[in-house]
Amino acid sequence: MVDDTLLESGNQKIEWARNHMPVLSIIRDGFASEKPLKGCRIAMALHVEAKTAVLVETLASGGAEIAITGCNPLSTQDDVAAALDTRDNVSCYAKYNASRSEYYESINKVLDINPDITVDDGGDLIFTLHKTRQELLSGIKGGTEETTTGVYRLDSMSKDNALKMPVIAVNNAFTKYLFDNRYGTGQSTWDAINRTTNLLVAGKDVVVAGYGWCGRGCSMRAKGLGANVIVTEVNPVRALEARMDGYRVMTMDEAAKIGEIFITTTGNVSVLTRDHFKLMKDGVILANSGHFNVEMNLEELESMSKTVRTVRENIKEYHLGDRRIYLLADGRLVNLAAGDGHPAEVMDMSFSNQALCIRHLVDNDLDIDVHAVPPEIDTYIAELKLKALGIEIDELTTEQEKYMREWEHGT
Incomplete structure (x- = not known):
């Protein structure tokens, strides 16, 4: 029952x-x-x-x-x-x-x-x-x-x-996708990170992997919280867009040395690997907002660790000997595994x-x-x-509709 x-x-x-x-x-x-x-x-x-x-x-x-x-x-x-x-x-x-x-x-x-x-x-x-x-x-x-x-x-x-x-x-x-992926993922990801860690975001270097609509949303909200945002990308157009939106853009090899909070949003595998974990600072936080828990190579992270323990609900500490790396929600979708979506x-x-x-x-x-x-x-x-929402918008007039159908008009 x-x-x-x-x-x-x-x-x-x-x-x-x-x-x-x-x-x-x-x-x-x-x-x-x-x-x-x-x-x-x-x-x-x-x-x-x-x-x-x-x-x-x-x-x-x-x-x-x-x-x-x-x-x-x-x-x-x-x-x-x-x-x-x-x-x-x-x-x-x-x-x-x-x-x-x-x-x-x-x-x-x-x-x-x-x-x-x-x-x-x-x-x-x-x-x-x-x-x-x-x-x-x-x-x-x-x-x-x-x-x-x-x-x-x-x-x-x-x-x-x-x-x-x-x-x-x-x-x-x-x-x-313009609303769910951008505004939904952006807000819910940071809601989950904030309620899980209870740490300050302002002033921190936040690395967002992927600048699709989910990455855009996470970057936008990180900036609003006062973070210094770094974007990593494989698509040159998206990388350029991220730069024009005011973010630093670099490779993950570079970002791994700088970042304090990492958010993966690519939908791909092994975005963070052993090579990146080796470069990370003590106390970094890893969160995933991609669908599957494959964006971070957790097997490699565990093999590098001397101890693994839960230090707070939905936070695992991987102790590498000289440094600690904190993983949120076992690398699962952080906004749902550690939040309300x-x-x-x-x-x-x-x-x-x-x-x-x-x-x-x-x-x-x-x-x-x-x-x-x-x-x-x-x-x-x-x-x-x-x-x-109580919002009214304009409609095209007959003249405007006619103008948009015709091609003869010039200067």
Whole structure:
């Protein structure tokens, strides 16, 4: 039997998030009256926390049967998972700190509903579907992917002709990545670092690896907290942009000697390695905001260490003999493993994209490929968000529309 205190805590978190997600609320009301997902079975692997629960409620209100688990071993909030599991037509298999075997066991339980639609954050659900549950592929109408890392994996599958289902790259919607990846990751990453370490940021040298939208957000918020920001990049255009935005840009070999806080946001492997750990100062802090815990080579860090101990919740000290390196949240997504994830107002847009793209998949037969979010969905969500914020914008006049269509005009 589930602890009533746990349920109360989960329900309170969900209520708070729901009250701050007005766009998804409008969509949920429409789903409740129209039932566009009636009879649809949806398998989900997402970060199981309060904002995700509001998305699940929205899909269930539209008539869907849902099975959900986590997409990261440390991002599930057990009270929210317990509350979700009490909802009609929802089965939740997520738990905090799941082992690798428990994690994939739960993924398979979710797939046991023989889904029509999949919803992924990072691609593990689709990966498992294609590797070990191929018998289910013929019944799949399509899927959605929430994050950059997952879209990378899907694009690779598509190029290798390994993808056997249509998937919508929700991450690539303007109303997702321009806000979720930038403002959401920026704020939630620093919220997690600050609440975990309780240390001053102002005056410190902060190294942000990667200047994609997540890296932009983390850099922007670090600057706002008074940090001296250093950006490392492999893309010359992004490196130039970071420099023009006012940050120092250098190689990680150089930055490793200077940095006091390191944040990885690349979605790639071995961004920080033995060679960098050797150069780091005593007391540096490592945090990861990429989806998987592979951006720092933790096996190399551990092999270099004389002792490893937990010195504070979500902080491990790796003692290298003459220096100490502190790792936050085991190198997992720091904003979710050591915090509450993105603000509800940002996830309002991201999960509205998810809900409307799922409906789009149900209503349409898409080719096997990685698809963009339909522009009309992006525009509709932006319009609803502006309305919720009480903001009105101009419209083109007839004369202006005509001018934009014509080409004869010159000086």
